[in-house]
């Protein structure tokens with residue numbers, strides 16, 4: 001079988017994008033991990049046990065608890081978007097796994113509705129960014145553009161799954177091929193290709209943009225520390241050095 | 247007020263989020279520290295040559311030392327959830343007082359020098375060079391943050407603008423642009439032992455004076471000891487407690503509690519200051535040196551416990567950092583947490599029925615309680631999360647008949663800063679302080695009108711000083727702010743006091759312990 005230039009390019013793009021994403025994220029995570037938190041600064045009231053911290057974190061990750069406290073509208077749009085994204089990412093697993101796991105089959109239709117949630121969330125977030133003077137003030141061009149990028153990815157995806165259809169069999173063999181270093185042809189479908197190129201671009205900018213909020217949340221000392229300063233002495237390496245010199 | 251050069255904000259009937267007005271607070275800048283107040287702290291006396299490079303180096307250094315800073319600089323998504331949460335934004339409507347915008351003053355420099363996007367596409371991500379204008383903005387707006395952490399509660403990632411403000415102040419100190427108020431005070435503690443520069447003999451006079459006053463009033467010889475070796479408790483309290491109203495009434499209260507419980511205690515002239523302004527300027531080193539004085543005093547006096555008086559940020563440093571900065575405390579009595587808050591001591595004694603009160607003695611007041619930001623969001627009291635909200639309220643309820651909370655979004659973890667915290671309690675920032683107090687004044691006005699509240703109690707020296715100063719701008723009077731232990735002092739029944747039963751004049755031993 002003849003492999004098209006286009007297929008090679010897209011394959012190469014995804015290898016590069018994946019490498020940049022993985023390298024960038026690992027580097028950032030290591031940086032966060034290796035940077036000491038010299039003082040106990042959990043936002044109080046904070047859990048007094050490690051299990052409590054896991055519970056606090058789960059509420060932040062799953063329900064965006066703090067955001068819920070601060071702004072119901074932002075919470076609504078933000079949560080809809082992320083939840084939709086989550087469903088859609090699960091749905092997309094079918095392009096990488098063969099045979100497709102049972103539960104991935106089950107959730108296919110939910111993934112489809114997930115895209116609607118994403119769309120609503122993104123439009124809401126973008127509107128808020130433009131309409132509310134305070135949010136407009138703090139927005140850089142990149143803040144708008146990331147939303148636009150996500151909107152384009154969502155709408156091209158929706159166009160394919162709701163109207164245009166796509167040659168899912170070929171798409172799947174292309175991605176399974178990528179995973180096994182056996183490059184296959186990808187259909188020369190403009191909507192599909194733009195969808196994929198934008199996703200690759202998103203992967204590339206992830207570790208170099210505010211999308212770092214994803215790993216950042218887990219390393220936030222104000223959320224992940226246990227409130228036990230009096231019981232347990234907490235000392236960073238560099239602070240220990242100070243004690244020697246006095 | 248007639249003499250002020252700015253307008254006191256109007257209290258609003260329904261607090262709605264104000265529209266932003268650019269630049270209205272850019273003129274607000276505290277006095278700059280001169281050489282005598284910079285050098286004792288290890289900072290240059292004036293703006294150094296090549297300051298841009300020195301500053302960028304310091305930023306790199308801090309990012310490597312503080313995970314909080316590194317993670318917070320990267321993680322903000324500009325969701326805007328924090329934008330209306332800062333009392334300085336609400337009170338001034340200057341957009342750079344929105345927490346995220348304040349962080350961005352630092353973040354845009356971080357991005358320019360430390361991130362790929364900022365190095366190659368600065369316009370796209372809002373990155374800028376560190377110029378003199380940027381530095382001016384830093385000086386202005388990082389001294390319009392009281393490090394109260396309210397923004398951190400509401401941020402989906404817990405981003406704490408206080409951490410960024412501390413870093414920015416440390417960078418500025420390093421290049422010779424320090425703030426006079428904080429640095430002058432820190433140099434006094436290094437030299438004399440307290441913020442006010444009160445030497446030992448002056449302290450002794452003050453404490454003796456208190457003993458006389460209390461004895462005159464109650465007939466009981468309550469002691470206010472200084473530098474007594476072998477005392478059980480070392481009391482570390484903000485120096486304002488030694489002389490200013492209403493602080494000193496709180497100190498009188500601590501003494502009565504210790505006396506009644508039979509706990510021997512002492513103040514130390516070496517560590518006669520609970521406040522630790524090292525935190526405000528983000529300097530671990532200075533904070534540590536101040537904290538170590540407490541360790542030295544405890545060792546020198548051979549005490550078994552350390553108790554802190556009413557002070558907000560001091561309690562943060564004490565509760566959250568003291569073990570780190572000056573521990574381990576293995577030479578103290580392991581039965582007690584180190585350190586303890588005076589409210590914990592009083593509360594425990596109340597629970598054990600060791601104190602008796604005549605609540606009617608506070609009947610001339612209807613109380614509300616102001617949660618100090620550093621106690622509420624940066625520390626704890628008691629054994630379980632939220633004790634810092636419960637314990638002071640329980641003490642008030644045990645000593646007063648009339649108590650009402652302010653509206654729920656303005657207390658506990660959502661409390662509004664008094665407007666004077668974080669090293670801003672200085673006359674050269676009066677406009678900021680008055681405007682920053684707005685949300686608290688609105689909440690207070692509501693309970694005054696709806697519940698007939700007459701007084702607000704607090705457990706922070708900065709809050710108390712700030713409110714005595716800004717109350718008149720909002721048509722309250724200075725004396726409407728009281729110490730929690732002032733309420734305790736008013737209501738406590740001392741064994742053997744003048745008017746107790748008919749045995750008033752008898753020596754203490756003759757009275758049966760009724761409680």
Ligand code: SF4
Nearest residue numbers: 322323325326328401
């Ligand atoms: S709430 Fe947090 S993430 Fe959102 S704008 Fe404020 S600091 Fe940034």
Ligand code: SF4
Nearest residue numbers: 332391392394395397
């Ligand atoms: S810490 Fe407090 S004063 Fe500083 S930005 Fe946040 S809310 Fe405002």
